Amino acid sequence: LSYFCLFHSGAYCKMLLHAAKYPHCAVNGLLVAEKQKEKKKDSHSTPILCVDCIPLFHGTLALAPMLEVALTLIDTWCKENKYVIAGYYQANERTKDFRPNQVAEKVGARIAENFSEAAMIMVDSTRFTMGCYEPILAIYDHHENKWKCRDCNVDSFEDWCEAQKITSALLEGRSYESLIDFDNHLDDLRNDWTNPEINKSVLHLC
Amino acid sequence: TPVQTDWRVNVLIIVFTEMRDKLRKWREDNHRNSEQIVDVGEELINEHASKLGDDIWIIYEQVMIAALDCSRDDLAWTCLQELKRQFPGSQRVKRLAGMRLEALEKYEDASKQYDSILQDDPTNTAARKRKISILKAQGKSAEAIRELNEYLEQFVGDQEAWHELSELYINEHDYGKAAFCLEELMMTNPHNHLYCEQYAEVKYTQGGLENLELSRKYFAQALKLNNRNMRALFGLYMSASHIAASPKVNATVKKANVKYATWATNQINRAYQVSYARCLL
Numbered sequence: 110l111s112y113f114c115l116f117h118s119g120a121y122c123k124m125l126l127h128a129a130k131y132p133h134c135a136v137n138g139l140l141v142a143e144k145q146k147e148k149k150k151d152s153h154s155t156p157i158l159c160v161d162c163i164p165l166f167h168g169t170l171a172l173a174p175m176l177e178v179a180l181t182l183i184d185t186w187c188k189e190n191k192y193v194i195a196g197y198y199q200a201n202e203r204t205k206d207f208r209p210n211q212v213a214e215k216v217g218a219r220i221a222e223n224f225s226e227a228a229m230i231m232v233d234s235t236r237f238t239m240g241c242y243e244p245i246l247a248i249y250d251h252h253e254n255k256w257k258c259r260d261c262n263v264d265s266f267e268d269w270c271e272a273q274k275i276t277s278a279l280l281e282g283r284s285y286e287s288l289i290d291f292d293n294h295l296d297d298l299r300n301d302w303t304n305p306e307i308n309k310s311v312l313h314l315c
Numbered sequence: 316t317p318v319q320t321d322w323r324v325n326v327l328i329i330v331f332t333e334m335r336d337k338l339r340k341w342r343e344d345n346h347r348n349s350e351q352i353v354d355v356g357e358e359l360i361n362e363h364a365s366k367l368g369d370d371i372w373i374i375y376e377q378v379m380i381a382a383l384d385c386s387r388d389d390l391a392w393t394c395l396q397e398l399k400r401q402f403p404g405s406q407r408v409k410r411l412a413g414m415r416l417e418a419l420e421k422y423e424d425a426s427k428q429y430d431s432i433l434q435d436d437p438t439n440t441a442a443r444k445r446k447i448s449i450l451k452a453q454g455k456s457a458e459a460i461r462e463l464n465e466y467l468e469q470f471v472g473d474q475e476a477w478h479e480l481s482e483l484y485i486n487e488h489d490y491g492k493a494a495f496c497l498e499e500l501m502m503t504n505p506h507n508h509l510y511c512e513q514y515a516e517v518k519y520t521q522g523g524l525e526n527l528e529l530s531r532k533y534f535a536q537a538l539k540l541n542n543r544n545m546r547a548l549f550g551l552y553m554s555a556s557h558i559a560a561s562p563k564v565n566a567t568v569k570k571a572n573v574k575y576a577t578w579a580t581n582q583i584n585r586a587y588q589v590s591y592a593r594c595l596l
Contacts, residue, residue: 133347133384171485173520174530178549203454211488283350295545298590 113156113259114142114196114228114248116266119311120162122276123288123304125241127164128200128232130285137216138164138290139180140196140230141187157195157226158267163302164290170199170212179291180219186303194220198246200232207233209249214256221251229256241277244269275314284310331363335370342377349384352377357390372401379411383418391415406432410441422449440470447479456487474500481513490521508540512547519554524563530554531575545586552579 120140127136140159165179180194187193197220199213209217209231217229229249236245244265249256263269279285284307293300334355341352356378364371379394395415398408409432416425426449429442436442443466450459463480470476481496497514504510515533518526531554537547555575558564564572 169482169485171488171520172516174516174550174553175546177553203452206454286350295549298545298587299594 114140114226114265115156115158116272117158117160118266118268118272118275118315119308120159121244121246121266121272122279122311123162123164123307124198124230124232125237125245125276126279126285126288126307127162127167127290128234128237129280130288130290131167133202134167135170135200135202136164136167136290137170137197137199137212138162138166139183139194139220140198140228141183141192142195144187144191144193157228159195159228161192161303162198164288164304166292167290168292175291175295176216183302193224195224195226196220196228196230198230198232200234204234207231207235207247209256217249217251217256225251227251230261239277239280241273241280244272271315275311278314279307279310331359331366334359334363335367335374338374338377342373347384349381352381353385353387353390356381360394372398376407376411380414383414386418388415388419391418406436406439406442410445413442413445417445417449417452422453425449440466440473444476451483456483459483460487472503474503481517485517490517493517494521506540508537508544508547511537511540512544512550515547515550515554519550524558524561527554527558527561531558531572535575543586545583548579548582548586552576552583555579 124138124140127138130136139162141161141163142157142159145155163179163183166175184194197213197216199209201207201210209229213229213231217227221227229251231247231249233245233247236243244261244263246261246265248259248261248265250259266272288307289300289302289304291302294302337355338352338359340346341348346352356374359367359374360371360378367374375394375397379391379398382388382391382394392415395408395411398405398411402408409428413425413428413432416422416428426446429446432439432442447459447462447466450456450462460480460483463476463483467473467476467480477496477499481493481500484490484493484496494514494517497510497517500507500510501514511533515530515537518530518533531551534547534550534554537544538551541547555572559569559572559576
């Protein structure tokens with residue numbers, strides 16, 4: 110495959126915290142990467158570093174208006190911070206169901222329109238443990254209008270040991286109780302979907 | 316000294332009262348913060364059972380359901396035994412036993428449990444709804460939808476059921492039928508801004524100019540009912556903007572929608588400014 114993405118510890122841990130906060134709901138969100146300064150000829154060998162994760166919604170994911178609002182606001186925020194929306198993640202409502210559905214494919218395709226190397230990520234809740242012994246993601250790439258699954262292992266991480274240590278610590282400490290997603294933001298605008306407090310905790314544990 | 320002891324006892328009473336009141340609030344709001352309910356409820360049951368009086372039974376029920384959510388079968392079992400002992404033969408307790416079987420994924424046994432309730436009382440709505448939940452848990456969406464429709468033919472006033480059905484339809488991308496369910500809810504709850512706003516979201520998702528205009532009207536209605544509903548405000552902005560940008564509308568309609576969108580933008584900016592100010596306080 111000509112491109113691959115690497116997960117920063119903070120991005121991975123926020124995805125799992127989001128799923129942990131709403132174990133009885135489907136959840137979804139976006140992954141952002143740093144904008145590449147220039148497209149080199151051999152840019153296919155440069156991995157896309159997913160540096161942050163923006164949790165979006167929990168519960169009903171199949172409605173359009175708030176998703177459009179979120180994509181617009183987050184796109185603006187990305188431009189201000191020299192980021193680009195590089196991926197989409199989803200954890201389904203039923204634990205045993207980790208296949209991408211219509212929502213995942215549609216949003217993934219929408220992101221791929223603006224970022225050709227976009228990844229669609231499904232969380233496998235059956236392997237979700239407090240100890241985070243293994244990565245529990247399935248990564249899908251967009252190829253000829255189809256989504257093809259690629260293996261996610263420890264090489265998909267900037268530093269898997271660090272990601273595991275941080276995620277496990279924050280899960281044990283119940284940091285997911287204070288995780289903010291876009292739904293929480295719409296409930297009360299003071300709720301900050303960039304999650305500065307959790308970012309601080311991640312840095313502290315690095 | 317005696318004074319010190321009194322002070323400590325007072326603190327314990329305050330702590331106990333706070334815990335009991337928290338549980339009551341979470342019950343009334345139907346909050347699904349199961350971990351917190353287990354934390355508070357388990358301590359209340361273990362340390363303060365004698366002070367709870369008759370409240371203890373409803374607390375056992377609340378804690379049991381939360382315990383199931385947290386895979387605390389030990390705690391759920393304890394609560395269930397207490398309830399069985401106090402209310403032998405109760406249908407309500409039987410339903411709780413069924414929920415425990417569901418949590419253990421013993422769906423056939425759970426279903427039999429609910430069937431036995433329904434044999435004694437065919438109008439037991441709780442048991443019927445649990446059977447539908449089993450279908451949902453098994454991923455049998457089409458069957459769950461069918462059963463829920465049949466249920467609603469009989470129990471046409473069950474709002475929780477109409478709302479559940481609207482969500483099932485939305486997940487199947489059947490927005491027309493989801494809209495119908497929300498229309499039922501709006502008819503019986505004309506002052507509920509949430510139903511209005513959700514209906515508007517469904518119409519928007521359905522797409523097409525007519526549905527967009529309808530969605531804008533219902534976002535506006537939701538705002539009238541609750542001017543702090545941010546989803547309604549954003550929705551008004553999005554729908555009005557899309558209508559204004561549509562090649563199918565005439566200049567008058569376009570102008571009107573530009574006005575609505577501009578108004579919404581100003582309100583959104585104002586709302587953010589107010590929230591930033593509140594943050595600083």
